[in-house]
Amino acid sequence: MNILEQLTKDHENIATLLDILEDQLERIREMEKADYDLVRDIMHYMTTYPDSFHHPMEDLVIEKLIERDPSYREAALSLVKDHTELARKSNAFLEMLLKVIDGEIVLRKDIVARGIDYIQFLRSHMHQEDEQLFPRAKAALSDQDWKHISETIEDRRDPIFGEIVEAQYRSIYEFISLQSES
Numbered sequence: 001m002n003i004l005e006q007l008t009k010d011h012e013n014i015a016t017l018l019d020i021l022e023d024q025l026e027r028i029r030e031m032e033k034a035d036y037d038l039v040r041d042i043m044h045y046m047t048t049y050p051d052s053f054h055h056p057m058e059d060l061v062i063e064k065l066i067e068r069d070p071s072y073r074e075a076a077l078s079l080v081k082d083h084t085e086l087a088r089k090s091n092a093f094l095e096m097l098l099k100v101i102d103g104e105i106v107l108r109k110d111i112v113a114r115g116i117d118y119i120q121f122l123r124s125h126m127h128q129e130d131e132q133l134f135p136r137a138k139a140a141l142s143d144q145d146w147k148h149i150s151e152t153i154e155d156r157r158d159p160i161f162g163e164i165v166e167a168q169y170r171s172i173y174e175f176i177s178l179q180s181e182s
């Protein structure tokens, strides 16, 4: 898989997780039984893989693209800012979930509001990347540019969707497998 294929695949995987998250938040809103451990695991993954690898990889693509296509500079820099904002939002939401699991009292409506805000922000961000960033990068970057990007960042395997599912994410993996069977 080349870098753009990997980034696109990451988006599909993230979209799957956001759908699960949204469904769990709906349960919380409706006072149905929700799986807080699953929600926490998903947000833990978001801080571990997308925030720590996928977004830094995109930042490198953006940096190169601005060199090659300066007309896209402003929109591209706003995507970089989004990455910082997303990391802040995912960490804040994860912290809130850890409090809930620890038995602290957190209002349901606050959990739902923070979760929905995160989902909407990330969906709209990924949409801009799919529609604008990726096609522009594909058109403007040379083989040499892609090589430079892949040499700049250390490859990291996806702990859920990669070849090996890490133990702490096994329940998410099983949840997704069960879902796709039904």
Ligand SMILES: [Fe+2]
Residues within 6 Å of the ligand: 011, 054, 055, 058, 126, 129
């Ligand atoms: Fe992305």
